[in-house]
Amino acid sequence: MSEEHAENAAYISVSHVRKSYGSGNGAIEAVSDVTFSVKQGEFVSILGPSGCGKSTLLMLVAGLEALTFGDITVDRARVEGPRRGTGIMFQDASLLPWKTVLENVMFPVRISGQDWEPYSRRARELLAMVGLAGFEGKRPHELSGGMRQRTAICRALVHDPSVLLMDEPFSALDAITRDEMNVALLDIWQRYHKTALFVTHSIHEAIVLSDRILVMSKRPATVIADIRVPFERPRTMDIIETAEFTALAHQLRGLVEGRAAQRGKAVA
Numbered sequence: 001m002s003e004e005h006a007e008n009a010a011y012i013s014v015s016h017v018r019k020s021y022g023s024g025n026g027a028i029e030a031v032s033d034v035t036f037s038v039k040q041g042e043f044v045s046i047l048g049p050s051g052c053g054k055s056t057l058l059m060l061v062a063g064l065e066a067l068t069f070g071d072i073t074v075d076r077a078r079v080e081g082p083r084r085g086t087g088i089m090f091q092d093a094s095l096l097p098w099k100t101v102l103e104n105v106m107f108p109v110r111i112s113g114q115d116w117e118p119y120s121r122r123a124r125e126l127l128a129m130v131g132l133a134g135f136e137g138k139r140p141h142e143l144s145g146g147m148r149q150r151t152a153i154c155r156a157l158v159h160d161p162s163v164l165l166m167d168e169p170f171s172a173l174d175a176i177t178r179d180e181m182n183v184a185l186l187d188i189w190q191r192y193h194k195t196a197l198f199v200t201h202s203i204h205e206a207i208v209l210s211d212r213i214l215v216m217s218k219r220p221a222t223v224i225a226d227i228r229v230p231f232e233r234p235r236t237m238d239i240i241e242t243a244e245f246t247a248l249a250h251q252l253r254g255l256v257e258g259r260a261a262q263r264g265k266a267v268a
Contacts, residue, residue: 009186010037010073012061012163012193017070019056030056034070039213040162041193045046047208047215047231049256054199055167057221061197062088062165075165087156087194089169093148101127102136105154112159119158126154129191130210146177150184157192162192165187171201182208189256190234203252207245215255225255 019031029148030053038044038067046054048074061072063081095104102123109119125132130150136206141146149169154166170178189196189209200206206213207229215225229248231239239245 004079006235009039011042011075012038012042012197013071013073014061015071015106017057017072017094019053019058019065019067020068031060031171032222034222036223038195038197038225040195042211043189043196043198043209044212044214046204046208046214046216047200047203047252047256048221049218050201052219053214053215053221056087057216058165058197061238062086069109082157083163084131085162087159087161087164089149089152089156090147091168091171093140093152095148095151097140100137101132101143101151104140104151105158107155108159114159122160123154123158126157126163127151127253142260144177146181149181153188155184157188162195164196166196166198168199168201168204178202178205179237185213186231186235187251187263197212201234203256204240204248204250207231207248208235208239213252215252218258227252 014034014036017031017034018029020027020029022028034057036044046057047055056065060067061074061079063079063083063086074083096107099107102120105127105188106116106119109116109123124133126135127136127150130153132147132150132154135143135147141153143151152169158167170181173181186209198206198209210229213225213227213229214223215227216222217224227248230244
C-alpha cells in the first residue's frame with residue numbers, strides 16, 4: 001500500500017450496520033443502516049438526540065454488542081468481539097474502590113498478564129500529563145469527579161491502544177470541570193493521536209474536540225450528516241468565541257433537533 005493510500009484509508013469502517021433487540025413483531029431496531037469510516041489518527045464525534053442509539057453504535061464498534069446485520073472492521077480486521085487494541089471510557093469512571101489510582105490505571109495490564117514495569121512508567125507519565133502526579137496512592141473516594149475521569153482516561157490509554165472509544169465520559173461533570181476535561185483530552189490527543197470515536201450530547205464539546213462530527217437521527221439511528229470541523233490543530237478553548245464556532249453550533253443544533261430541511265449527508 002502506498003504512503004498516500006495508507007494515509008487516506010479507513011482505519012475504522014462501519015458498513016450498513018443494523019442492530020435490533022428482540023425478534024418478530026416485538027423487535028426494536030436501535031441502529032438502522034449506518035455507514036461511515038474513520039481514518040487513522042482522526043477524532044470523530046457521534047452526536048444525536050437522547051436515546052437514539054449512539055452508545056449502542058459505539059458498543060458495536062467495541063465488539064461488546066453483536067451485529068444484527070452489516071460489517072465493522074478495525075485496521076482491516078473484522079470486529080467479532082472485544083479487541084486488545086481498543087481503549088474504552090464509559091459515562092462512569094468505574095474505578096475499583098479498594099485499589100489506588102495507579103492500581104486502577106494498571107488494571108488492564110494486570111488482567112492481560114503483561115509485564116508491569118514498562119506500563120507502570122507509562123501510567124505515571126499519563127497521570128502526570130492529566131495533573132494527577134502525586135495522587136498515585138490515593139483511592140477513588142479521595143478524588144473529585146473530574147479526577148476520577150482523568151484516572152479513567154489514563155486507564156484507557158495505558159496499554160497504548162490504537163483506538164479510543166468514549167461514551168459520554170464527561171456528561172456527569174459540572175460545566176467548568178467538563179471544560180477542563182475537554183482541555184485535558186485535547187492535550188492527550190495532540191500528543192498520542194489515537195483514532196477516536198466520542199459519543200456526546202454536547203454540541204460545544206463535539207466541536208471543540210473533533211475533526212468530524214457524525215449527526216444521528218432519532219431511533220432507529222442512522223447518519224444524517226457528516227460535518228468536518230474547520231478549526232486547525234493544536235486547538236484551544238478560544239475557538240468558542242469565534243463567529244465560525246457559533247455558526248457551526250447553530251447548524252448542528254438544527255440537525256439534532258430535526259430542523260434540517262432534508263435528510264442526507266452534509267459536509268462542511
